Amino acid sequence: MKFAFITPRYGADISSGPEHACRLLAEHVSERHEVDVITTCGRDPLTWENEYSEGSDRVRGVLVRRFAVNQTHDRAAFRRLSARVLEEPHGRADEQEWVRRLGPTSLALVDHLKRHYRSYDALVFFSLYHPTTVFGVEIAPERSIVFPCLQLDARLRFGLWPDVLASARAVGYLSMTERTLAQQFLRIALPNEETVGIGIETPVQHAYPRHQQDPVDDMTGADEDTSPASQGPSADYLMSRGVLFRRRHRLYGRFVLYGGRIESDNGCEEMLEYFDSYAAGTGDVALVLMGIKLMKVPEAAYLRMPGGLPDRERMIAYEAADVTLAPEPDDLLATTVLESFAVGTPALVNARNAAAVDHCRRANAGLYYTTRDEFTEALRLLIGDQRLRERLGENGRRYILQHHRWDAVLGRFDRLVAKTRRS
Numbered sequence: 001m002k003f004a005f006i007t008p009r010y011g012a013d014i015s016s017g018p019e020h021a022c023r024l025l026a027e028h029v030s031e032r033h034e035v036d037v038i039t040t041c042g043r044d045p046l047t048w049e050n051e052y053s054e055g056s057d058r059v060r061g062v063l064v065r066r067f068a069v070n071q072t073h074d075r076a077a078f079r080r081l082s083a084r085v086l087e088e089p090h091g092r093a094d095e096q097e098w099v100r101r102l103g104p105t106s107l108a109l110v111d112h113l114k115r116h117y118r119s120y121d122a123l124v125f126f127s128l129y130h131p132t133t134v135f136g137v138e139i140a141p142e143r144s145i146v147f148p149c150l151q152l153d154a155r156l157r158f159g160l161w162p163d164v165l166a167s168a169r170a171v172g173y174l175s176m177t178e179r180t181l182a183q184q185f186l187r188i189a190l191p192n193e194e195t196v197g198i199g200i201e202t203p204v205q206h207a208y209p210r211h212q213q214d215p216v217d218d219m220t221g222a223d224e225d226t227s228p229a230s231q232g233p234s235a236d237y238l239m240s241r242g243v244l245f246r247r248r249h250r251l252y253g254r255f256v257l258y259g260g261r262i263e264s265d266n267g268c269e270e271m272l273e274y275f276d277s278y279a280a281g282t283g284d285v286a287l288v289l290m291g292i293k294l295m296k297v298p299e300a301a302y303l304r305m306p307g308g309l310p311d312r313e314r315m316i317a318y319e320a321a322d323v324t325l326a327p328e329p330d331d332l333l334a335t336t337v338l339e340s341f342a343v344g345t346p347a348l349v350n351a352r353n354a355a356a357v358d359h360c361r362r363a364n365a366g367l368y369y370t371t372r373d374e375f376t377e378a379l380r381l382l383i384g385d386q387r388l389r390e391r392l393g394e395n396g397r398r399y400i401l402q403h404h405r406w407d408a409v410l411g412r413f414d415r416l417v418a419k420t421r422r423s
Contacts, residue, residue, distance in 0.1 A: 001417070002034040002119065006136050007126040008104050010039040010066075011052070012059055016261075018127040018149035021174055021198055021333055025124075026062050028199060028406050029413065036120070037064040038112065040104045040132070048073045048104040067109035077101060086154050095160040096134070105131045113139045122417055125168075128161055137168050144168040145420060147196075150181045151330055152354065162186045169420040172196045172413070174333060176362075177354040194416035199406035200338045201315070202397075241344075242320020245313065249306050254383060255286035256348075257321035259314060259336050260328065263294040267327030267350055272298065274375040275325075281376070285383055287325075290317055319343040322389060323382045326356050334359055338404055341365050341396030346389055348378055362403075365396030 007022040014020055026035050037059075041050035048069045057064050078101045085094045109132065117123060117140040125133040128148035137144045146168045150156065165171050165182070170192035173179040179195050182188055246252070256275075262268050275287050279302050288304045289297070297303065309317060318324060324340035329352035337347045337356045347366035349356035351374075360366035367382065369375040382389055402408075 001121040002036070003029060003122050003124055004036050004038050004113070004117075004120045005029075005124045005126065006038045006109075006113070006132050008040060008130045008132050009042050009045070010037050010059065010064055011043065014043075016335070017332065018147070020335070021147070021149070022126040023059075023062075024198060025196075025409075025413065027060055028410055030062050032410065035062055037062055038109060039064060039066055040069050040106045040109060041066045042069045042104045045103070046073060046075065065112070067106045067112060069104040069106050071103065071105055073103045074101070086157075092160060095158045098158075099129065099131050099134045099160070102129060103131065110135060110139070117143060122169075122420060124172075128164065129155065134160070134164055137164055141167045142169055143420075145170045145172055145416065147172045147174065148178070148182065149174060149332055150178045150186075151332055152181060152185070156181070156185045162188050165190065170194070170416055172416050174198055175355045175358065177358045178332070192416070192419040194412055194419070196412045196416060197404060197409050198333055198335070198338070199409040200335075200342045200400050200404045201311075202342050202400055202405060242316050242318075245316045245320040249288070249304060251286060251288070251304065251320070253284055253286065254322045255288050255304070255320075256323040256325055256379065256383070257288045257290060257317055257340075257345075258325045258327065259290040259318065259339070261291050261294055262289050262297065266331075267329050268295065271325055271327035274369075274372050275302075275379075276300065277372055278376040278379050282380065282383070285322075288317070288321070290314065315339060315343060318345050321345050323348055323379065326350060326353065328356075329353050331356065337366065338400060341393075342400045342404075344390075344393035344397045346382060346392035346396060348375070348382060359399070363396050363399030365392045365399060 005022055005026045007019050009019050010023060026037055029035055041052040041054050042048040043051040049072055050068050052066050054066055054068050081098055081101055085098050113136055122145050123140060123143050124145045125136055126147045126149060127133060128146060133146060137146065146165060148165060165188055171190050173195045174197060176195055286302050286304055290306055290309055292308050318340045324336060324345050324347045326337050326347055326349040329350050331353055332355060334353060334356040337349055337359050340347045341363060349360055349366055349368045351357055351368040351370045357368050360368055367378040369378050
């Protein structure tokens with residue numbers, strides 16, 4: 001079969017949100033079927049400037065066709081329009097104008113779909129709010145599958161969304177919480193829908209005896225640490241989970257891990273404040289921030305910052321950690337939580353993130369917090385009880401194997417496509 005995956009932006013450097021989900025699905029579906037990604041040359045949703053080159057390219061083996069954006073994003077005008085349509089009575093034309101102003105609008109992309117939609121068995125659209133979906137579905141609704149990527153916010157009140165979803169042949173969801181939003185807030189129950197989810201690679205469990213260490217992990221010569229705490233790791237340490245990561249970053253005690261962009265608007269600032277309160281009463285636990293730093297981070301003895309890491313080392317880092325922190329309040333995919341579960345590490349997540357909380361509950365593999373006191377008490381409980389961590393970790397590993405293996409996800413995707421072809 002041949003699919004077109006249509007998304008506002010696409011790139012290997014986009015590591016979160018609907019576009020990230022689109023890339024992961026496209027890469028794995030392309031192993032079984034022919035996939036074209038239809039997208040724009042835009043990269044930054046705050047500007048929608050044409051940063052990528054127009055034309056065809058391959059990204060991690062997937063054919064990507066990029067089309068120029070016709071109009072950059074005017075943030076001031078968009079804010080004014082949003083305030084009006086979200087706070088005052090308005091009509092369908094106002095909502096459609098809101099979609100255009102949100103962007104990205106690409107006349108060439110729409111024209112390509114009009115000319116070539118018959119060559120695809122299905123058009124798979126990602127992110128409901130963008131023009132690429134709203135105006136793309138109109139071209140061939142009978143071939144359209146929409147992954148709306150819904151989150152709870154004021155925009156859900158628009159009357160446009162139920163009409164777009166109802167016009168498509170099928171709807172796919174990335175989480176159960178998203179499907180609940182569609183049913184409770186958009187008041188839709190569609191005959192052809194499926195919670196497809198997202199897949200997580202499930203690495204094999206390893207022990208790491210000393211002779212398997214990477215030579216770059218050995219501390220010799222001028223780099224050798226001669227402090228008493230590092231005079232010689234014990235045998236238990238050398239056989240511990242994730243020891244490759246621990247040795248490389250000189251982590252000889254317990255630590256909790258955050259793996260994501262370090263920026264103020266995704267819960268990191270609050271997380272750092274809360275952890276500082278926790279550390280004031282417990283001085284022997286490190287906080288490792290694994291990601292690109294986009295905000296000022298306070299100086300603290302307990303902080304370690306290895307920076308952004310490649311996929312393989314990132315998964316070893318999750319395995320090495322005692323607990324993973326997920327402070328993002330609106331991470332639709334909750335990827336860090338699922339990756340942590342995949343290697344048997346429990347998570348402590350922001351209770352405002354419905355998807356992360358749902359995974360913790362269904363897997364029985366993590367806790368969640370709302371306040372500073374809840375954060376410190378939950379983290380104290382997890383760090384202090386090894387048997388609890390092991391039990392939650394094993395629950396998380398089973399949850400991933402049951403629900404988030406890529407073969408299971410692709411099976412649900414194929415089932416969704418089959419529903420569209422029977423209708």
